[in-house]
Amino acid sequence: MKDALHNIYRNQSLIYKTFLFICATALVVYLFPKAGKFKYEFQKGKPWQYENLYAPFDFPILKTEKEIEEEKAAVKAGFVPYYSYNANMISTVISNYKTEYPKVFQNKNLERAGQEFLTRIYTDGVIADDEPLPDSRFINLVKGNEVSTLAKDKLIRMKDLEKALFHYLEQRKLSAFQKDFYLLFESIVQPNVSQNKELSDKALKEELDNIYTTKGTVERGKRIILNGEVVEGEKYEILHSLKREYESHLWKGTNYYWILFGYIILVTLTFIMLFLFLRKYRPQILQDNTKVTFIFVNIIVMVFVTTIAVKYDGAYVYMVPLCILPIILKAFFDPRLGLFVHVLTVLLLGFIVPNSFEYIFLQIIAGMVTILTVSELYRRANLFVSVGQITLVYMITYFAFTVIHEGNLDNILWLNFGLFVLNGLATLFAQPLIYIYEKLFGLVSDVSLLELSDTNSRLLKELSDKAPGTFHHSLQVANLAEAAANEVGANAMLVRVGAMYHDIGKMNNAIYFTENQTTGVNPHDEISPEESARIIINHVLDGIEIARKNNLPDRIIDFIRTHHGTSTVYYFYKKQLENDPDANIEDYRYPGPIPFSKETAIVMMSDAVEAASKSLKNPNYGAINDFVEKIISKQIEGGQFLNANITFKEIESVKKVLKQKLTNIYHLRVEYPE
Template sequence: MNSFLSKFSKNQSLLYKGLLFISATLLIIYFLPKGGQFKYDFDKGKPWQYENLYAPFSFTIKKDKETLEKEEKSIRDSAIPYFDKDTSAVSESLSRFSESLETSFIDSLYADKALIKNIGETILKKVMGRGITNEVHPYSESKLIYIKNGNEVEEVLYKQIYTEDDITATINSELIAYELPNTKSYLSSILERSITANVTLNSRLTEDAITSEINAINPNQGIIEKGARIIAKGEVVEGNTFKILNSLSAEYESQIWSKSNQLWLLVGYSILIALVFLMLFLFLKKYRLEIFNNNTKLTFIFFNIVLMIFLTTLIIKYNASYVYVVPLCILPLVLKAFFDPRLGLFVHVLTLLLLGFIVPNSFEYLFLQIIAGIVTILTVSELYKRANLFISVGQITFVYIVGYFAFSVIHEGNIDTIEWETLGLFIICGLVTLFAHPLIYLYEKIFGLVSDVSLLELSDTNSKLLKELSNKAPGTFHHSLNVANLAEAAANEIGANAMLVRVGALYHDIGKMKNPTMFTENQVNSINSHNELEPLESASIIIGHVIDGIEIARKHKLPDRIIDFIRTHHGTSLVYYFYKKESEQNPDVAKENFMYPGPIPFSKETAILMMADSVEAASKSLKEPTSTKINDFVEKIIDGQMEQGQFLNANVTFKEIQQIKKVLKKKLNNIYHLRVEYPE
């Protein structure tokens, strides 16, 4: 049991990588469209690259989206609307007419009451019998409509029903036929008040009829028999041929994705996706071993790949024409902020290879996204400068628009058919890409990573922790600034992360705040506190500043990448002065008691800091420094560190160490350059 637990403990990192690999593969398989893949790749307006294609089976030619939309529009335009006639409205209007006549009739002024009532009721029934509407409709007078009166449906022209504006003129024209001296205007006013609209549009019935007709549209426009030639090699894919190929592709994919073939298709997808992730693992193992060994960073990369595929799938399921609104360029942008440009571009390309299974017009999509990714990597430098991100996003959007314009011209042969909405999607995509800054901040909090933006904030010497260092240990603070300048120059020389080295140098000695006077740079007089202590006790205080520094850093929530500089800046070196002093008194002294706990530097940046720190601190002991003394002094210190094996785990070459020495010598010569003495 113990041996099993021991093996599990040793291999848990590898097991986690395997679990991450399998989980990501299964998630992406789940996101993939459930259908087979047509074995020919073709684009409208481009020549057919394969041999003559013959129909492998009989299939129907599907109407394209535009044709179906035109037919649907035609049905809607020609649809006959349904109107409802209110049967109770006539009796209600007659009742109002009778009441108005009873209350307002004057025998001495008007004609016979019974006659007026009879004429009024006749006109009212006639007008309302045709129908009156108080609604406004976009129909022409010659538009055919259906009027539903109970269970009966009457077919009439729209002009045959009255509107409320027609009532007065209609009543007056009807009254012309009657001899009613001094009574027509009276009767007309009563009728106007009594007659009400009794015809309304039945939207539900009209829409149901339209929907029924739309559903009855035949999605096919012909049949291709098995063995018929579809296209010849070199023939341009366009017009009806393009429709036939799309129909064949759809039919082929639906036939392939059957219950009997489903398992094999899943196996095929699994192999291809696994190959993509395998390439990522191999790249990281060969060129980015530090990231490969760090499960948090590995999880971060896989999370971003899966997230981008998930967002793209979500948009495609909603509306495939919105696929370009997904800000894929955030992926290389974020990876470049946390790692390096080459890794950002490599992961971006691998993600696009996976998206090739999902997106429509995959060649066009991949081309535009790869170009945009390259532009992202080439243009975004110093992401912590906000203006750079805006400029880069503008360039990315411009590349999208120019690329889409070129594809549109190639496919259609003119610019009349360019979809301007797609250009708007590119602009929206660019605006969403600006979300990179808050996203980077969010990732820093979730995954414990650190970007150049955070490094810039940490490099501010007015920050709370550095102010505390300058107040409690001013000599150490000054030493840290000098080391930061030396380390930054060396990092620039060999192409290391200069910003990271500078910040690491500023914080590497914060542990000295606990006992500042125990370190010579903070002693303001000739009294040395170590004179009263035993060498072993003094050594433990000196060595303790590393542990104290780590504790202070964690308390102030500094990123782990900065704490690494505190932990490694002395490696496993020996506190030689106190060891020598103790060995003079006790020859059998244990050397381990006078050594820093380590670990030794494990990156170029931490190695640079060790060299710069040792050289800067020891340079204070130089008396009457000259160029020769400085050269020998730098060589001696760094060669000694190499002999102790301090750089064995750091990814730094002999050539780079020589370049670092050269920079340190030059900087120290500038610092200790003596001015010419002028006569008083």
């Protein structure tokens, strides 16, 4: 049991990556559309490039979206809405009429005429002025449980009551009583017909649902298209119908599991390629679980966002800012990794998006432009310029595809150009997203490095106040290391910032370091060499502690930990040997670790050379050349660069830069006359 737990602990990084691999694969496959892929690619107006195609099974010919919309519009235009008829209203109105009639008329003979008029208008119905009527000629009138079709002009509007009354009285030769009757009817006549919106909506929905989405069938074995025939007209509609039926037909029965198995294999291969790339070209990233997780999270986010866009509307895939992916990966890692991950992600998205070839071509070209143009993100204008170039490439590529497919500009979708503009605007979100990722994953981008390099930052101001000599030394080391990093292709910004903070631990005991001694009094003279060595060595541990309290990124703390490697405080060791020949050299050795990157190795060399250069009595080119060779050769002999990915050729380039820079610093000036 103990051995098993030990093996788990020893291989915890591998176990985590395996778990991450399985989870990422499962999540991406889950996001994939639940439909098979038609094995033929075809485009309207282009020749059929495959063998003669015959119907593999019976399938219906689907109507086009335009045809369905036209039928729906025809149904809506010819739809007869429903109106409810209130039969109780007539008895109420006549009752009120009999009550009010004696108050207006004394002639009993006229009462029957008025009642007859009310019966006539309520036979078809009275409708309120604000009640809507359809454009169609007829309505469906619901009386109890019966429905009858009625011409809408037979309904009496309240505003037309006077006209209908006057016409009726003229026919009865009772025009003399028009005003009196109207005053009476105006107060008692009430609408009894109203729109039944619920029943109308239900009936309309049923009619729309009954629209057939097909227009015939193709029987199994029937020839669909011959090799070389142009895909257009009815042939295009049949091929499109076959594709839809084929894709839905595949996800039935055991086919579901086979297709799912195929998806798993392809996604697994994609992620294996990513791991192989990291193993061969970026082993330091592969060893860092946080960085590997970061890469997978970005891939999954892009797949998720694209899936949502496709489900909502296929055209919206052009609005998904996929170029954010290479921008972010380039900001945190390097362009080569950014482009590789971008290409793998685009290949995965090919299973999701419509017109996959066009999409893959478009996004890969855009990704290449992103990698080639986006640089120095800490300069705000650079991102805007790059996004403009990316958007332009999107538009040009889409325009070219449209011209190829259509042969003209008649059917170009100008809306997609607007989507590309929105894509560019969304890509600008890369800046705040980089900041969010820095906080979530503890990574460092060039933007953060630029902020850390500000000498007015609180920590560097404190270093300047407490240890001004160390601060000046750090600036000199930063200048030397940055120049060397540029020469060998290392991250110059990271090197500069690491050099500026590498000695912050000296603030705790600044007076014990010679660059801060201004009075000529050396406190080491009052203590033993062993205690002096401990104070000198502790500045590394103190620096790490100060850095963590001030939330410096781990990539900067690495420079503090490694800038002396496992070298010794040789001066105090030699001094101790004079008093104690049996002194243990390990008590005078820095705790390490040794540099494990090109950048930390450059800072180690620059720090040692800059500090030792202060002891040169005659700093001419020959002396500088000899002492640089001596110091760096001693570091190589001590195995300080065994873990750093720096070559002997690059070390020679670093030496050359250091010699040149120190020569420029210590060059002799002409003596000015008094």
